[in-house]
Amino acid sequence: MATDLTRPSHAAPDWTVAQDWHSYSAEEHTVWDRLFARQAEMLPARVVPAFMEGLDMLRMTKPGIPDFDELNARLSDATGWQVVAVPGLVPDEIFFEHLANRRFVAGRFIRTPEQLDYLQEPDIFHDVFGHVPLLVHPVFADYMQAYGEGGLRAAKLGMIEALARLYWYTVEFGLIRDGSDLKLYGAGIVSSYGESVFALDDPSPNRIGFDIERVMRTRYRIDDYQQNYFVIDSFEDLLRQTRDTDFGPIYERLRDRDAIDVGDLLPSDRILHVGTQAYAKAGVRA
Numbered sequence: 001m002a003t004d005l006t007r008p009s010h011a012a013p014d015w016t017v018a019q020d021w022h023s024y025s026a027e028e029h030t031v032w033d034r035l036f037a038r039q040a041e042m043l044p045a046r047v048v049p050a051f052m053e054g055l056d057m058l059r060m061t062k063p064g065i066p067d068f069d070e071l072n073a074r075l076s077d078a079t080g081w082q083v084v085a086v087p088g089l090v091p092d093e094i095f096f097e098h099l100a101n102r103r104f105v106a107g108r109f110i111r112t113p114e115q116l117d118y119l120q121e122p123d124i125f126h127d128v129f130g131h132v133p134l135l136v137h138p139v140f141a142d143y144m145q146a147y148g149e150g151g152l153r154a155a156k157l158g159m160i161e162a163l164a165r166l167y168w169y170t171v172e173f174g175l176i177r178d179g180s181d182l183k184l185y186g187a188g189i190v191s192s193y194g195e196s197v198f199a200l201d202d203p204s205p206n207r208i209g210f211d212i213e214r215v216m217r218t219r220y221r222i223d224d225y226q227q228n229y230f231v232i233d234s235f236e237d238l239l240r241q242t243r244d245t246d247f248g249p250i251y252e253r254l255r256d257r258d259a260i261d262v263g264d265l266l267p268s269d270r271i272l273h274v275g276t277q278a279y280a281k282a283g284v285r286a
C-alpha cells in the first residue's frame with residue numbers, strides 16, 4: 001500500500017496493466033521455478049493445509065510464471081476472485097477498491113537470481129505464490145473482500161495506517177492454530193524461505209493470540225523478519241471478528257493512544273510464546 005504515487009501512462013484508470021505473459025524470458029521463468037521448488041518442498045509440513053490445496057486446485061505446480069488468464073479461469077470458478085497485474089505499488093484506495101471487488105493486484109515483475117532470498121518490494125512470486133492459493137478458500141476469500149471494504153471506510157476516516165497493520169499481521173505475516181501446532185498462512189512468510197522457518201521455529205519472535213485492536217495498535221517492521229506474530233484460531237474466527245467488530249470506537253481509541261512498539265508485550269496479551277528477541281537485538285540484516 002502506498003500514497004503519493006503517479007499512475008504510469010500505460011496503466012488503466014484502475015491502475016491495471018496487461019500481464020504480457022509471453023514477454024517473460026526463460027531466465028525469469030527459471031527464477032520462479034527455483035523459488036517454487038524450494039518453497040514447495042519445505043512448506044507442506046508448515047503451512048495451513050488450505051494453502052497446499054489452493055496450489056493444487058489452481059495447478060500452480062505447472063512450471064514457469066503463471067499466466068493470469070489460466071489462473072483466473074480456475075480462481076473465478078472457485079470463489080469469484082481474479083488476479084490483475086499492476087505496475088508496482090498502487091494508491092491505497094485503488095488497492096482497497098480492487099479487494100472489495102474480489103480482484104487481487106499483483107506486480108508482474110520477478111526478482112533477479114541475485115535476489116532469491118530477499119527483496120523489499122513485492123514481486124510476482126510474493127504476490128501470486130504467496131497470496132493467491134488461499135483465495136480459493138471460501139472463508140479467507142470473504143475475509144479479503146471484507147478487508148477491502150473496511151479499507152474504503154478507513155480511508156474516509158483517515159485511519160488507513162491502523163487498518164494496514166491488520167493486513168500486515170494477518171494477510172502478510174499471520175500464523176494460525178492447527179490443533180496443538182501452529183501453521184503459516186501469511187503471504188510474506190510463505191513466499192520467504194528464511195521466514196518460513198523463522199516464524200515457526202525461532203525462539204526470537206513473540207507469538208501472541210490475535211486481537212484486532214491490539215494488532216491495529218502495533219507497529220511493524222518492513223526491513224527484516226517480524227518481532228511479533230499474531231495467531232488466529234481459524235479463518236472463520238478471523239472473518240467473524242472482522243465483520244462483527246465495530247471499527248468506529250476502535251478508531252476513536254486509536255486516535256488518542258500511542259502505537260505499541262514492535263517487540264513490546266502487554267499484560268492483556270494472550271501470549272503463546274515470549275520471544276527472546278535475540279535475532280532482532282543482534283541486528284543481523286539491519
Ligand SMILES: [Fe+2]
Pocket residue numbers: 122126127130131172187188
Ligand atoms: Fe503481499
